[in-house]
Amino acid sequence: MMDYALVFKLVNLLILPGWVGLIFFPKSRYTQYLIYSHAYPYFLGLFYAYLVLSNFGLLQNGMSSLDGIRAAFASDAVLLAGWVHYLIFDLFVGAWQVTDARQHGLRHVKIVPALVFTLFLGPLGLLAYLIIRQLNLKAS
Numbered sequence: 001m002m003d004y005a006l007v008f009k010l011v012n013l014l015i016l017p018g019w020v021g022l023i024f025f026p027k028s029r030y031t032q033y034l035i036y037s038h039a040y041p042y043f044l045g046l047f048y049a050y051l052v053l054s055n056f057g058l059l060q061n062g063m064s065s066l067d068g069i070r071a072a073f074a075s076d077a078v079l080l081a082g083w084v085h086y087l088i089f090d091l092f093v094g095a096w097q098v099t100d101a102r103q104h105g106l107r108h109v110k111i112v113p114a115l116v117f118t119l120f121l122g123p124l125g126l127l128a129y130l131i132i133r134q135l136n137l138k139a140s
Contacts, residue, residue: 004076015087035095044088051081090122097129
């Protein structure tokens with residue numbers, strides 16, 4: 001039996017080096033390897049697949065209604081899978097922001113607030129980045 005509370009803590013700790021790299025050391029060899037090798041999506045993606053496939057029966061209530069989602073997320077396993085889902089995608093979006101900013105000539109320091117928002121509030125961070133990018137491209 002998996003200790004879901006412990007695994008939750010572990011995946012949260014596991015993802016932090018990726019964010020530290022993106023925010024503070026975006027050009028380091030460490031960040032390049034860890035983030036742009038897609039190590040996180042591979043590793044956490046496999047773990048996510050395990051959680052989803054081993055608990056597939058809980059997802060059969062349907063994800064097309066709020067009641068179905070509520071029933072599925074009542075399970076710690078499915079709740080953890082949902083959290084891992086967020087962790088993977090938020091980090092992927094953060095990596096895209098750093099890459100996109102470089103391609104558009106934005107100084108890294110300008111996007112750090114958006115990265116922090118992406119870490120904690122996902123879509124709001126993406127929105128913040130897109131606004132920062134648009135404002136800076138217009139100013140150029």
